[in-house]
Amino acid sequence: MPPSAVISAKAQPMRTLTLAMAVMCYLATLALGALMLIEAAVSQWVSGMASEATVEVRQLSGSDLEAETHKALAILASTPGVSSARALGSEDVSALLEPWLGASPALAELPLPRLISVSLDSKVPPDLARLEKRLIADVKGASLDTHLLWQSQFTRAASTLRSLSLAILALIALSATALVIFATRSVLDANRGVIEVLHLVGADDGFIARAVKTRFLRSSFVAGLLGTLGGLLTFAALGLVGEKGDSGLSAATADLLIAAPSVAVATYAVFLIVPVAATLLSMVTAHLAVLRQLQQS
């Protein structure tokens, strides 16, 4: 039978610490999950944007819109790195305008531009600057929209969200450290009798620090597992409540957790960082805090 723990599991404030650490780990899991969702969405959306472009051919006085559109299609077909190009019909363009202008028959009267949806080879993308120059020079009323503005705005917004998630994680770690320091002091205060006996039987500060650290290790690991499990259950619930085919948060969460084994294993491994980090943070902080406290006593 292994020797009894020197600091009791029932000692104050171990239960409170376990509860508070579990909440910290739950919040850390949510922040980490949010960070992973942001990363997944950013890489998916940016790669989608990077592989698409739109050519707009406007009606200019004296120009034949159909002929100019065909010229643009020919240029696109001869450009290396362009996978495909498809001119949208006037119905498609009207449908794109409908949310703003309504389904008015007057739409058919407007001189709507022709749009060409261009798919780019993301592995060997074309020289977009050169393509744009060629289109402007050879096709009357043509312009190339590479979605760069959208992409940069989106990347900036994603980067802000990413920084926010990391800041939240850092704040949680800081709060957890403060919590452990406070709990260590309380443990030493609440177990003053035990600490006195340990000193009197010849235990050095290192022995006492190890005893407290061992107790914190157990409590933090249990708290870490509980908090992380709670966080995962929250994400699972979020993934399950959304409608199938939904492209929102629910679908993204479901994709993250119920993905192919290779992706899911990596996801769960990242979540496992939470209890491991909580345990390590707790042990190191408790050890140093005990040594400091004992040396000051």
Next chain:
Amino acid sequence: MLKLVRLENIGLKYGTGPEILRDVSFALEKGSFSFLTGPSGAGKSSLLKLLFLSLRPTRGLISLFGRDIASLRRSELPSLRRRIGVVFQDFKLIDHMSAFDNVALPLRAAGRRPESYRGDVMELLHWVGLKAYAHMLPPALSGGEKQRLAIARAVVAKPELLLADEPTGNVDPALAERLLRLFHELNRFGTTVLIATHDPNLLKDARLEVLRLEKGQLH
């Protein structure tokens, strides 16, 4: 003979109160067996606290194992305390640890592995009549059993100096006799023993040195 313990003109007071101990001077030779006696409140427990380094004197010199304790660094205290076994009047057992683990605590603190001391601890528990209680927690034990447990913990590491504060206060005369024999046995193997008591039965042996403390002074 080598003086294991030496006190010179020791004075002790708590805070700004009166002196509990005044001009106490004595020495214990290595391997000696002595009693410290006196009425309640005479300062016996305070004197023992000075000897097991729980208190520092207000004045005077205390030398333990040839070291002036005033010159000891904090980091040196554990190794010195491991050479001293103490039986506390209030036992100072750890309630959430089994009887076995309470007795083994000084060995654990000294860095011994459980497999290296299991036999020794069980043998000692057998000697003090508590082998069957090895896995019980102190709150489940009677006063006498707790006292025997405290004695077992004090002697388990075969200390060079054993200090006991009323070690037979809660046991019947037969068991007191048996525990005293344990102290004598330890003393025979070289442990210096100092027992604080006002039990007249323990003081019967006229061959042993008796230090009488009254109103904070040795007589």
